[in-house]
Amino acid sequence: MKLVLLSGGSGKRLWPLSNDSRSKQFLRLLDRGDGVLESMVQRVWRQLKNVGLAEFAYVATGKVQREMIRSHLGEEVSIIVEPERRDTFPAIALASVYLYSIERMSSDETVAVLPVDPYVEESFFLQVKRLDPVLRRSGADLALIGIRPLFPSEKYGYIVPFGKSLEGRNPFTVESASDYFSVSHFREKPKAEEAQKLIDAGALWNAGVFAFTLGTMIRWLAERSYPLQYEELVKQYERLPNISFDYEVVEKTDRIVVLPYEGAWKDLGTWNTLTEEMGSPILGKGVISEDSKNSRIVNELDLPVAVLGVSDVVVAASPDGILVTSKEASPRVKELMKDHVQMPMYEERRWGWYRILDYTHFEDGQEVLTKRIAIHEGKYITYQIHFKRSETWTVIRGEGELAMEGEIRTVQAGEVIQIPPGTPHGIRALTEMELIEVQQGKELIEEDIMRIYSTWDEVVQALVKDESKQVE
């Protein structure tokens, strides 16, 4: 059995902490139990490890999130890269073709696809594990996970089992955790009254988990003449219908079974739900007056946040902005900020992170961007050239190897490196290392970069060769 975790989302619903490069699943806000904070994706990965599933898991995601995934889950995680972010049908089709044509997996292999960030108990993943035998025993084309509904929600999708096959049994009076049910049909976001009737008839919330054998999916794609080679499908990726797997596949499939899950399942996608799962009312620097009841602070800035005489609010502050919202109104933040475009002020990268300290566009067109950059021990920013900007690096912590103008030398805290436009440069941290970088130029954009080598080994080889040439 293989797992495919879908990691998407552009994340304006948790603005200002989430942004285009940091979707909600990457926010390190959840208490792991030992006081250390973890992200939603880290929590899921930890749970998968505990039930022995992590080693069989792939993360399917776009280029933008690739470095974040590695930064959160480590270098060893297997990633299936999507050429662009699209809906769940193209993502699952691509992942299946990847497992089939690149990993050359057997058609008989069970593949379970799930969101990267369900907020659930560990037993949820035990049920995911049971989808493999359930699929085989039932002979169904698809096996799903159904959540025991807690109330007649109007927000979720419902999986309705066959009345007949239930023979009056409610899915939660089942004898064992591996008892499954045949699915009659689905109902998306019903009104509360209808939802209650569905619940009374044994319907379950759809958890967005889909299990199938690789052969079933490949046959489905082949019948519709989709390419079955990964490289080819990547090329044609934008031609796939941008539609959910539910609509494109599930609703057109006859033999579907559902396995119930009885534990907690929460949508932590908005500030009111997320802050309920925070261990403490204040994350980061802050103070809340005694008469401010049930208010929360999530503060990633160095500045203190004070809440005085205001109840039931969430104050979220990050280098991207400051949100003050009533808990009730917090789901509307995406709407309020929909026209707000800005460069992300904090980004995690494979090699470390950076934070923008200051940005100015002077009247004469000159731009200045000041960043604090951290490079983890052993990691590097590869040999590259900027054409439109100069950079000044003041090393403020640690020690590293600087590659510049065909030479490699050691630099350490206190040293200053000036990099004029057009000068090749790269740096590798020998210890944890930090820099203050001042960029100056007429057009400070990420795209003004020419990478000369992609690994540090190549840099070392090339520069050492260069040197020997000069000696001759």
Added chain:
Amino acid sequence: MKLVLLSGGSGKRLWPLSNDSRSKQFLRLLDRGDGVLESMVQRVWRQLKNVGLAEFAYVATGKVQREMIRSHLGEEVSIIVEPERRDTFPAIALASVYLYSIERMSSDETVAVLPVDPYVEESFFLQVKRLDPVLRRSGADLALIGIRPLFPSEKYGYIVPFGKSLEGRNPFTVESASDYFSVSHFREKPKAEEAQKLIDAGALWNAGVFAFTLGTMIRWLAERSYPLQYEELVKQYERLPNISFDYEVVEKTDRIVVLPYEGAWKDLGTWNTLTEEMGSPILGKGVISEDSKNSRIVNELDLPVAVLGVSDVVVAASPDGILVTSKEASPRVKELMKDHVQMPMYEERRWGWYRILDYTHFEDGQEVLTKRIAIHEGKYITYQIHFKRSETWTVIRGEGELAMEGEIRTVQAGEVIQIPPGTPHGIRALTEMELIEVQQGKELIEEDIMRIYSTWDEVVQALVKDESKQVE
């Protein structure tokens, strides 16, 4: 007639915008009428100019505020420097002795002392001007301004006129603006019921304005054996009772008159009152959702502030911190933040301003402080040495003269200057100039500074002399 404006206050009531170096009177939040924002002290100065009093005014203040005063009011303003911030009695005594012994003013001169930041109409200062003839005509020792009370406030002091001398007249049925009244007594912060009775009897709010002839005050001080020479009083300043002028002088004086003022008079010392006088609900970057009624944003940061579904709040953000307060609770901010000590993140200086972008104290004791520094055209940071820190300056705007290690040379945007510990350095802006400064050391404190020369002329002279020496 001379005016003395008392500028004090340490300003936690308007945290995070006010701090120890930027009291509330220096916040540039008031709409001047043409869209330009001005501070309370600038507003008063503009009003004093309009009524022809500015040229006769002195500002009495502590060392800390001296540079802020010049930055707000210009270089030409006359400042009487107090060796430390104390209450109004010592401040007024020192100012009087300064006018007497340094400015050698006549004993006959009228001196009117007033707070630097009353939020009033221009006619208030016309009344201040009339205190001179009122004092002469009445033969009183002190002449005050009384505000027509709008409601029985429990927060203010009341000036109670003699019932007899009023002969049944209410101070506001006077025939001309220069009609004054003899004062019977004072009442501080009465309960509302008593306040109403006082108002019915013609009492006025005390505006904190005191006019006297210089001779009267000098005689008063001489009788109590206080030094009458400024330098001597400065030396003994800490021995003066730290008490208000009201308690020490006014309450012990018999012949006092009061001149009524009928216009608006507001205390803008808390966020709820101050934000009422803002032209727009949002100052700086921000957005307020439509369902957030009567909320205000005052944002000095580069980040946007969003208020969603929260009514009647003030969000104030500055490099010192972020406050979210209900309007009602806002007077309690001083109390909430009383134990909060921090270095001011933004300071205005005579030569320009600086803003702290980043500060870190690493585990090994090493500290790093990154600042953005602006130096106004023609201004300079004088020749100085730091012993415990290095500095890296990346010039990001404009052009200046750098004095370093005995040499003066021109530097401009794009250049980087490294200043190791123990290296004398100074800089003068030839145009508006900005730097990013990275300080590194074991103890980054303001006191680690040895100023070698105090003016740029001295620097030029000394370094040119040095150079000629070297040439010989």
